[in-house]
């Protein structure tokens with residue numbers, strides 16, 4: 001459970017960091033499982049999927065995963081290790097008693113070639129009925145630092161509603177807050193130690209920079225909503241057959 005000051009921080013800033021949520025053994029098991037999964041997935045990716053799932057900045061002949069989708073649905077081991085009663089109690093405290101992870105992602109952000117994620121609001125992607133009922137819990141698998149591309153947040157931006165996003169014409173899925181609106185909220189870095197978690201409200205502006213460092217910045221994000229709430233206006237299609245209810 002969050003204590004009063006953590007709750008107040010989440011409500012005020014729209015995000016909260018909790019270090020040491022999982023121990024090093026759990027983090028090591030998570031890494032081992034992701035490595036197995038990445039190897040299995042690599043073998044079956046089509047050329048088109050490779051453009052989406054691999055880092056496009058890596059040198060010719062080096063294929064590095066940018067992301068893997070739906071770890072909580074696809075990998076029982078990850079579900080069991082990560083979605084513990086302690087984790088669920090945070091979600092229940094913030095958004096409701098019966099929860100759904102309707103989408104989850106592993107962001108690999110590999111050393112040297114990890115690409116940036118521009119400023120965005122999860123709620124523009126997800127289009128929920130109630131903006132206050134989307135919670136992302138982001139687990140740092142490596143130490144996430146300014147050097148290797150930790151998250152940055154616009155403190156208090158969750159109080160400003162959902163803004164229309166734009167996307168480059170050659171990357172229609174890469175939705176972002178228009179620059180002039182993003183500029184109203186200075187983005188502050190939120191480093192998290194491996195095994196720590198970062199929670200954010202679905203409206204909170206956030207981004208991560210590229211990773212030019214020697215160290216990967218892997219993270220696993222879970223997007224929670226209450227079971228009785230619908231996504232009424234999603235910007236992309238979310239596959240209802242892969243939701244996991246808790």
Ligand SMILES: O=C(O)CCC(=O)C(=O)O
Pocket residue numbers: 107117122136138206207208219221
């Ligand atoms: O990990 C990242 O770089 C982006 C994460 C993100 O946008 C999210 O978890 O909502």
